[in-house]
Amino acid sequence: MTQSQVPVDSVKHAEATPEQPQPFRELGLKDDEYARIREILGRRPTDAELAMYSVMWSEHCSYKSSKVHLRYFGETTTEQMRSTMLAGIGENAGVVSVGDGWAVTFKVESHNHPSYVEPYQGAATGVGGIVRDIMAMGARPIAVGDPLRFGPLDADDTGRVLPGIVAGVGGYGNCLGLPNVAGEVVFDPSYAGNPLVNALCVGALKTEDLHLAFASGTGNKIILFGATTGLDGIGGVSVLASETFDSDSGGTGRKKLPSVQVGDPFTEKVLIECCLELFAAGLVVGIQDLGGAGLSCATSELASAGDGGMHVDLDAVPLRATGMTAAEILSSESQERMCAVVTPENVEAFLAVCRRWDTIATVIGEVTDGDRLVITSRGETVVDVPPRTVAHEGPVYTRPVARDDAKQDALNADSPETLPRPETPSELRAEILRMAAAPNLASRSWVTDQYDRYVRGNTVAAHGADSGVVQVDESTGRGIAVATDCNARFVALDPYVGAQLALAEAYRNVATSGAVPLAVTDCLNFGSPEDPHVMWQFEQAVRGLADGCAVLGTPVTGGNVSFYNQTGTTAILPTPVVGVLGVIDDVTTAVRSGFAGADGDAVVLLGT
Amino acid sequence: MSTRVGVITFPGTLDDVDAARAVRRAGAEAVPLWHGDHDLQGVDAVVVPGGFSYGDYLRAGAIASLAPIMTEVVRAAGRGLPVLGICNGFQILCEAHLLPGALVANAGMHFLCRDLELTVENAQTAWTRDYTAGDRLTIPLKSQEGRYVADAATLDELEGEGRVVFRYAEPAPNGSTRDIAGITDAAGNVVGLMPHPEHATSELTGPSADGLGLFTSVLARVTA
């Protein structure tokens, strides 16, 4: 493959060719969205700009269908709930203060669709992505967890998807050296063909080390570090590749680039240590991980959170494929990359730390006067945009919300009262045996034995306990507890109450370990937002969760929305996975699950 | 002056913090050693800890065995320096030919993290003197490539010379030949094992404190 002569679609070229047709629909943009981009720019977007807007305005990145509902979390968060929160919704991950100068950050995120396409890599890169979110707050990741949902054991895809996903979660997390301390394995027919892979990460930091993602200070340098940038995870943006472009396989063009990414946990492990050394040395002004939407996301978010503009030169980006277009470089979702803002006098020291860790680091741009994000490639300006319009001012939809009364009422009318009850001892015996063998009740050790729960030597409780308990400070014994839960069948019956039950269960699981629950994260897995009944489930679940949090006094500090979880037109059960994090002053006092006492101890049932 | 035990960090090493903590709990000073250095800093013993050095790409331990620090470890081991390889460290010692045989994919092909019982078979090595032959230790095993293999002649030699140091008390869950969990070199100063004694040095964060004995054993040996 030679450096091809693809003409650069520069801003100048775009101005000169206003009528050139662009494949915006293939990129997922609606007609009015495309029109709005033209209006913002006062011209047609370049290919590179179109690539940026289309990924950043996607449902996944812009939260365009959920935004109007998620605002409710903010509206219901009281001053008192905010008092321990150092960073909340909108940051890479929420941060809460846990005492003694320590803070903890945690978040759960979905990687559902990629895990169906390529179970091992999909799940692995799901873990990798959430870990980088935690690193971007300035924290050391200290534990991971993995709420998982599969179709029935005998469903067509489960035999392929389940072992691959579990191996991927383990393969990546184990290699990173992060103990896996919590999670779920749930089977239900609605997840056949659409497994849910939610990945959770917890990080710890000293409160003064909190880093937020912003690019400020004219002249400060933008440094891209970690892995090289390749053609993986480009997916949809391939439609922008030129037809004249020869691929390795000969003459067909790069029409179909894979949308999956391949993870390299070793590079990420080194990146973690490298980042922590950079933070400790005070070499970082702002930092952002590269996840979905790659450099498009990182540059536009850093720039719009800062007080100036930004210039980035794509020719400086280290590539692992030849002839990549500007649009491809900007959209690549190659894993294990971070972007930092560094003052000019610290650049050499920054690069020296990266060299020590064999981590590639390159100055790719700088913070500028003014308010534009300008990106150049081969000497030409290919992007010149107001960064906020890319990162934060995407479209917002108020989708129709409607309870499907017939469906919902029928569901609720089908009550367990009508189910046959075991009447004789032998029927009861058969029933108990059936339950013991049911996948949803059986031991999870086939899964959890594939996860390292010991690494770093701080795990006080993991699998088999109600919540994972991890020591944060060895000298004081201060630690955290974390649990995730969601019974989606309850949510289907009543999304408002069901979400509250998920919250209450996770909250109880944390409390019973002896910890004080402090904060909530969520991963809202639902069907298509274009289905009014699904939007009704979503709205109800958000309201239920937020109202529940207000009563308990624990804020939602962050989370993730995953829509379009459906097989054909059938949506999954609404699955708002809720994670609760608590603090425990002294982990030696943590309460273990199970009967640990002496013979003759009384067993007490609490509650109603 | 307290005993100084070096703990090597390669890129991708994970259990160095735990190994260092175990060394301190045993009453010694933990000295961090860096893969790229040619310097053992005059330590009295070395631990090659667990993890996924260089991602374990190619073969577990293969790339790490070529690191500059390993040249020094091999040289010092030949002069009698106590060296302990745990999990990935064991794999590295085999790849560096300090110990015979090799570690290959678990029989079940999955990563396996489980608490299990080990039997101490040889309490004469630099790292097992504080145990008595026949002791049973509860220690976590966590590895993907933990099945010990060697040709029959090597196995017979190991058995004949009492160089099998630890055996799985139950049938090896990773399919390890003759249930071998750990071995030593002919001189008894280099020991490698797949399970993780450094994760069993406190009841709070491990299944037992049975693993501490390896780290205390070496102190006795060094100060003797």
Add this chain to the structure above:
Amino acid sequence: MARVVVDVMPKPEILDVQGQAVTRALGRIGVSGVSGVRQGKHFELDVEDGIDDETLHRLAGSLLANPVIEDWTVTRL
């Protein structure tokens, strides 16, 4: 009975984590003259004579390789 070889390689546009690690290791141990290494899987199959190429390709693409991220070749020895 025939011997069939299936070689499976990561697609060129997919990150070859293993090959990269080996390439870097070469530099570290001072091997010069080898500029790039790519690593894949090598399968040897014992196959009855009646099995046709199409079956072999189907087998390779469904069990031995993941077409999303890997390419493969089938060779009869």
Add this chain to the structure above:
Amino acid sequence: MARVVVDVMPKPEILDVQGQAVTRALGRIGVSGVSGVRQGKHFELDVEDGIDDETLHRLAGSLLANPVIEDWTVTRL
């Protein structure tokens, strides 16, 4: 510049759990006529013309394969 292939296979006396797993999976997906599968590694190297066979064999036997458990072949394409 030459392309060199190194194939590395587990020695026959070493239990090849991966190959066995593939063999079992064949039965599950209903493929018959394939009686045994063995799995190894396939390396493709870009090598400068000056590099001789002996160097390549040394490289293969010291880095790409572990002679304790593996056999290997070197082929120039």
